[in-house]
Amino acid sequence: MFTAWLFDLYPSADGITLWFVDAEGRKHRGYARFTPSLYLHLDVRHADRIARLLRTFPVTVRSATKREIYSNTDWPVLQVTVGSTAHFKNVVRLLEQHLPHYVFFNSDIPIAQLFLYDTGLFPLAFGTYELAPDGCLLAWQLQDANDAMEYTFPPLTILTLKNRPDVVSPKFRKNLQLEITYDGSTYGLESSDPHDVLSSLERHLQRCDPDVILTEYGDAVLLPMLTRLAAEHQVPLSLNRDAGSGYITSHASSYFAYGKIVHKDGAFELAGRWHLDIENSFMMGEASLDGVTEIARLTQLPVQHQSRATIGTALSSMQLSWAYRHGYLIPAHKREPEDFKSADILLLADRGGLIFQPEMGYHEEVAEMDFVSMYPTIMVTHNVSPETVNCRCCRNTAVPELGYTICEKREGIVAATLRTVVRRRGIYKKEKKRLKALKDPRWTLYDHRQTALKWMLVTCFGYLGYKNARFGRIEAHESVNAFSRDAILQAKEIAEGHGFHFIHAIVDCMWLKRSGATEADYEALAREVSEKVGIDISLEGIYNWILYPPSKMDPRIPTANRYVGWYTNNEIKIRGIEIRRRDTPVFIKRVQGELLKILGEGKTVADLRGLLPAVLAKAKESLDLLRSGKADPLDLVVRRHLSQEADEYTNRSANAIVAQALAEAGVHLAPGESVEYIIIDATGKRHPEKAKAVALYSLDDGYDIVKYTEMTLKAVETLLFPFGYDAETLKNMWYPVPPRIHRPVARRHVREQGELFNSSREAG
């Protein structure tokens, strides 16, 4: 018997192999017997047939009843219990050859997850565990719960393993140079003979015996390469703590999500240690290890799996666990189709969140109020879930405009699982704020945790409408939108009742003004709206001025979610314009940032007019530098996502040219990965190469002055259009004749680093 944290788990010949770490950092290995079940929606008469079919496997087949989530009725099913985790997949595969897909339930959940759902255990569960002499888990007593707000963390040994740092990412390199860091020391391993490097790595692994191996590009490049070389050179490599286990790997994929191609590297997971690849983990990047473990505990996804999973997978795991605990059948495929609706209802239902277009230009004395976690709050408070919307047991017209019914008799799966997330994030946010005020460094822990949860809340609404979400449904998605429109309209009515004027609204944010209104007036309004609407709304701040820039399509109208403004407390908020976009070259970001700094001195629109000469002078100064050829080419790097494989491009776009040039240089980039390049001749007239990848760029290549001038002027136009300066006007005013040099050979400059606006507010 020992007290420890459950560290790692994976299926094995014994059932589930378990690793524990105790407070002294000692590792304990054990295993659990586990006999997972799947269910077949088949009559008991089929039981013999199924048993015969599976006679070569250690299975039992018996009839049972389980609850179906949509109808909320008990279904007769056949329960197939597999005596060994190793056979589960094969049993499912064999059955699939003989039975239609729609009879399968609980058949496609990863075994380790199923084990956690079944036992109620979770990653890093702290408790007292009792193992038999052969390691079999006999009993446990947790001093922890997966939804506990305060929890402890085992002492973990961390080894960082990376390719030696270089300006070029490991994807673009081939030779073996490693850098290892642990216990405060860093070791560089380098040799022309891989055998030496690998042997040395193995000595470090033995000496350090890390719990966590942190890498950059470990999934895609580093670990596959090291294991391949180790096999070739016959060097033992103890990446796994469990020497008897293989590596758990999966392939890279490119998939279509949210309107663009996304690339995901494959996974390379270890047995008995965690391999965390910070370049292949959204959560590590956003919320560090604190965020990863927070979500792993909550969702019961093993840590290595969680770190690589999409937020959708995390949400899904919470729902699967909830369904499992409540005895609901979990369909192998989402089948629930959209209800038939008349086209007039569909026209109402198909609308998204509400948008009131603002007037293009500068506005002064405007306040912004945001509903806090609007969508998840709606789902939780109105019980919006796939099985509760238009349930078969209640009669009401709870959903505004659409008149859909929402169940009054049971809490829905989405509402139930999100409730926890919403509550936790609220508490963590408060704790972060409290500790930060006390200058207690632990505030970052709570910040990481709340950030991780924030992503679940941001994603949950989209996931509800996602076609492959197991517990998603269009009517639930439509209902949330209908409630959100209703909430904004209610807020508008209340505000207007107090003499406020509505400037602009997007879905869950609104901008309003009343001449001379104070912060206290807005706070009072926020309290009233929160109370009447049932969703908290907070005063984000009062702007000295806010700009809604013209849209690229039609300069007379603005675009939703593109604005910039200075708050009265000297913070700036920027959305959607060039300086915030990841694909904008640093040079242009810097120009726009400098202009915004100058404009920040103005408190009113009249002040801004007074600042125009200074703004114009600053813009021209930067453009003159660009046109002299002295701009730093590294500041002109353009970043774009690839939409297809290099050899699939049929056009001669800069993306295509750069991807093909890289491919020729031996660097393969998949759709969804990004390329970085410098434009050398956008027209392709003087130089057919158009653009050069940063990795292949030399200073002699220069840059395209005309193109970068045009791009910079566009960014200036964004800010100055309301004062009558568009890019064309500025160009004619400053540079009426084309430049003498088009593609200067650049000189590299030492440049200032650092953020332009340290006080800039982050989203959410």
Place this chain on the structure above:
Amino acid sequence: MHLSIVEQFRAAPPGTLYGVHGDSSVFRLALIAAGYTLVQGVPVTLVDGSNRFDLYGLAEFARRTAGGRCTPDELLRNIFVSRAFTCYQMEAVIAERLRAFVRDRKSPVVLIFGLLDTFYDEQAPLRDVRLGVQRMMQALQGLKRDGVSVLVASTDVGPVPPARRGLLPGVMGGMDKVFDMKRIGHREHGTGPSGMMAGHREKGKRHSSMKEGQGENDSGHHSRGMADGVQGELQSLVA
């Protein structure tokens, strides 16, 4: 002459299964074919697996087409839509829900857009796909027995995984009448009269142009001809 598909669909006895395939104008054409039923105040049911169903186009169509017997709102209230985004949903809606719904609403006309589109997704195993298509075809036969006419509109452009290329010809083979828009467009543009009829086959005859149509992208030439045709039909309906 443009109206021949539409007219045939209208004139056909209840319980006829129609297939029409070609470029993306098939969807508009199908809607126009059902428009007549709609303006009579008779409900129409639509299953959309193509994710291309143009709700706002339909609203516009209703505004322009309705009159006399029913208002645009009445027309919109009389067309029932279910959209499917995965092949499992498509199979479920057609094989398990459609017949009961149509009976319940007394809707004598069913339109199906992109019956197979979701089945081309290689995430779905071939065995699930085959079963799904088989169950849907059985459901269509059930509708036919109930006296419900079905118009299955499919595009045959865009990539189809090799193992799934036989699905569309298979489905079209199960229809009572099939129109190949590409052939119609071609003939119409080239030789003129009777083009519409040339593309259509009676039950039992080999459908010769099916193979040619596969994998051959629309030239702008053909699709423009077709779009004009549909526009013409829309005009004549409005008139």
